[in-house]
Amino acid sequence: MIYTVTFNPSLDYIVQVEAFQTGRVNRTSSEQLLPGGKGINVSIVLKNLGIETTALGFLAGFTGKEIEERIREYGCRTDFTWLLKGHSRINLKLKSAIESEINGQGPDISEEALMNLYEKLSRLTDEDMLVLAGSIPASLPSSIYQQIMSRLTKKNLKIIVDASGDLLLQVLKYHPFLIKPNNHELSELFDIPLTKEEDYIACGLKLQEKGAKNVLISLAGAGAILITEQGEVIKSKAPKGKVVNSVGAGDSMVAGFITGYLETGNYGHALKMGIAAGSSSAFSSQLATKAEVTAMLEKMENKVV
Numbered sequence: 001m002i003y004t005v006t007f008n009p010s011l012d013y014i015v016q017v018e019a020f021q022t023g024r025v026n027r028t029s030s031e032q033l034l035p036g037g038k039g040i041n042v043s044i045v046l047k048n049l050g051i052e053t054t055a056l057g058f059l060a061g062f063t064g065k066e067i068e069e070r071i072r073e074y075g076c077r078t079d080f081t082w083l084l085k086g087h088s089r090i091n092l093k094l095k096s097a098i099e100s101e102i103n104g105q106g107p108d109i110s111e112e113a114l115m116n117l118y119e120k121l122s123r124l125t126d127e128d129m130l131v132l133a134g135s136i137p138a139s140l141p142s143s144i145y146q147q148i149m150s151r152l153t154k155k156n157l158k159i160i161v162d163a164s165g166d167l168l169l170q171v172l173k174y175h176p177f178l179i180k181p182n183n184h185e186l187s188e189l190f191d192i193p194l195t196k197e198e199d200y201i202a203c204g205l206k207l208q209e210k211g212a213k214n215v216l217i218s219l220a221g222a223g224a225i226l227i228t229e230q231g232e233v234i235k236s237k238a239p240k241g242k243v244v245n246s247v248g249a250g251d252s253m254v255a256g257f258i259t260g261y262l263e264t265g266n267y268g269h270a271l272k273m274g275i276a277a278g279s280s281s282a283f284s285s286q287l288a289t290k291a292e293v294t295a296m297l298e299k300m301e302n303k304v305v
């Protein structure tokens, strides 16, 4: 079974404003409310691609209820820990000439709730896969993913971490199976502006030296670079298309990569599936469906994109 953990789920409120102006009353031309948070998106896309997961993490309040109901509508299994205070966040995604996001901090997670998650994770076995994805509420230390991984070191399960900053750096010594920084996160990690392919690869290799097995660097419309545990560097361009909503493209890429890897064990195929799922989500108002990913993969293989 694949387990995803989302410490900070959200309701994503995605609004389109034709010509957004700061300091003015702006009106939307469309609005959408979707369940969000990185692990949750990974669970939804995996379900769309035919793979069962259990979504773990923390939910609170009326927004938490709405998030869980909406995830279940996708057919995903959930086993969230409920917080007694506060409410899950609402993240604002503003689409105008450019896309801007305002992501909330999220509710406080009590010690008791954390223990409840640890207890669920202690039941994982070597055959399971764990996805730790997204930010954590401000009240928790950035060592939290590291703490989870240190508790699981004796087990041989594959762990995927999609996080930024210290949260990511601290887990590397526990040898995550896959990390997926995007180009901006990579620049932030090394505190230098990165623009060239060779610089991305050099930084990816440094993360691998620190312990990550596979490093997948996503470059939005420019595709992605995978550095495999065998030291192979595989690049893939992204297909061209009209971006409708790129929120969740990275999470879709992680889900596509897992699917491709589980299907064949081949990293080249996993990367292609990751790109196909990421780009399908970017070109659609919803997260990628199986039909969209299959069609995208076919186009990529026939080089018609």
Ligand SMILES: Nc1ncnc2c1ncn2[C@@H]1O[C@H](COP(=O)(O)OP(=O)(O)O)[C@@H](O)[C@H]1O
Pocket: 182, 183, 218, 219, 220, 221, 222, 223, 224, 238, 239, 240, 241, 243, 246, 247, 248, 249, 250, 251, 253, 274, 275, 276, 277, 278, 279, 282
């Ligand atoms: N503008 C785009 N055009 C085509 N594909 C895209 C675009 N934006 C994202 N994608 C696809 O989604 C993947 C992940 O996107 P990216 O924006 O890098 O991740 P994140 O959402 O984590 O920042 C890319 O590698 C690509 O396959």
Ligand SMILES: O=P(O)(O)OC[C@H]1O[C@](O)(COP(=O)(O)O)[C@@H](O)[C@@H]1O
Pocket: 008, 010, 012, 035, 036, 037, 038, 039, 041, 091, 103, 133, 134, 135, 136, 246, 247, 248, 249, 250, 251, 252
């Ligand atoms: O936990 P964070 O880093 O605040 O990110 C949460 C946001 O990221 C998303 O999971 C989308 O992530 P990606 O665009 O990176 O795939 C949204 O659904 C959510 O609002």
